[in-house]
Amino acid sequence: MTEIRVDPSAGFCFGVQRAVDKVYEMLETGRPIYTYGPVVHNETVIDDLKAKGAIVLETEEELQALDPPEGAAIIIRAHGIPRRIYELLETKHIEVVDCTCPFVIKIQKLAGEHSRAGEHVLIAGNPKHPEVEGIVGWCDGPVDVLETPEDAEKYPFSEEETYFLVSQTTYQLNKFTQIVEIFEKRGYNDNVVNTICSATQIRQQHAEELASEADVMIVIGGRNSSNTRKLYEICAARCPETHYIQTLDDLHLERSKIVRLVGITAGASTPKKSIEEVQKYVRAYF
Numbered sequence: 428m429t430e431i432r433v434d435p436s437a438g439f440c441f442g443v444q445r446a447v448d449k450v451y452e453m454l455e456t457g458r459p460i461y462t463y464g465p466v467v468h469n470e471t472v473i474d475d476l477k478a479k480g481a482i483v484l485e486t487e488e489e490l491q492a493l494d495p496p497e498g499a500a501i502i503i504r505a506h507g508i509p510r511r512i513y514e515l516l517e518t519k520h521i522e523v524v525d526c527t528c529p530f531v532i533k534i535q536k537l538a539g540e541h542s543r544a545g546e547h548v549l550i551a552g553n554p555k556h557p558e559v560e561g562i563v564g565w566c567d568g569p570v571d572v573l574e575t576p577e578d579a580e581k582y583p584f585s586e587e588e589t590y591f592l593v594s595q596t597t598y599q600l601n602k603f604t605q606i607v608e609i610f611e612k613r614g615y616n617d618n619v620v621n622t623i624c625s626a627t628q629i630r631q632q633h634a635e636e637l638a639s640e641a642d643v644m645i646v647i648g649g650r651n652s653s654n655t656r657k658l659y660e661i662c663a664a665r666c667p668e669t670h671y672i673q674t675l676d677d678l679h680l681e682r683s684k685i686v687r688l689v690g691i692t693a694g695a696s697t698p699k700k701s702i703e704e705v706q707k708y709v710r711a712y713f
């Protein structure tokens with residue numbers, strides 16, 4: 428008998444849930460509703476929001492060109508935005524509904540304060556991720572993004588500067604620890620704040636534990652979701668048969684070996700419905 432175990436922390440975190448709920452709630456008012464970027468990295472949810480009338484502005488240029496109709500509102504997603512986008516929004520006649528996650532606001536504030544104090548801000552994260560672009564946009568002085576521990580190894584520290592290190596909320600904890608150790612080894616250990624959010628830490632920890640026991644591991648999440656990709660990396664390192672799927676259609680299981688335990692986890696952008704569908708399918712399959 429195959430056991431199917433779903434990680435209890437899988438799926439929408441509170442920051443994403445709050446933003447998605449807000450878009451649905453605003454759509455019910457019948458007003459023109461925009462979001463700045465997709466509110467969640469999940470095509471199924473975004474298609475549904477669009478079908479209900481949400482308009483997604485993908486770029487800063489699109490926002491610049493926007494001439495909002497009477498009564499329009501724009502929702503800022505959980506990832507947050509750079510300061511200059513707030514300034515741009517002030518020039519538009521549009522209500523701004525800010526759903527930046529409080530964990531992200533904390534990093535923006537920290538980065539801004541330390542930057543204004545003359546420190547060189549370093550962010551452990553993906554430089555192309557909107558959350559990181561947002562944090563960079565709150566710094567007034569020099570700022571660099573370190574994507575991997577290797578970047579920390581070869582980072583050209585300067586004796587003249589004081590550094591301040593934070594992390595993207597969804598950064599992998601063991602990589603952040605490695606970066607901090609590299610900094611210490613190189614003599615820069617003063618200003619470090621681990622800003623990985625607790626929802627991410629707990630989910631990564633559960634995924635690691637589950638993948639260590641499972642014969643088959645399934646990770647559900649959007650292709651563009653960085654936290655899902657990290658979950659996949661963690662699981663694949665412990666369970667060789669780890670599947671990264673966006674929806675049930677992507678799942679191709681093999682029945683050739685004995686499977687005692689199937690573990691299921693999901694990124695912060697995966698709705699409960701998708702997790703339940705996969706769980707139901709896997710239960711019927713084995």
Ligand code: SF4
Pocket residue numbers: 440441442443505506528529530531596597624625626627695
């Ligand atoms: S992953 Fe964490 S920081 Fe990001 S939206 Fe969710 S709760 Fe907020």
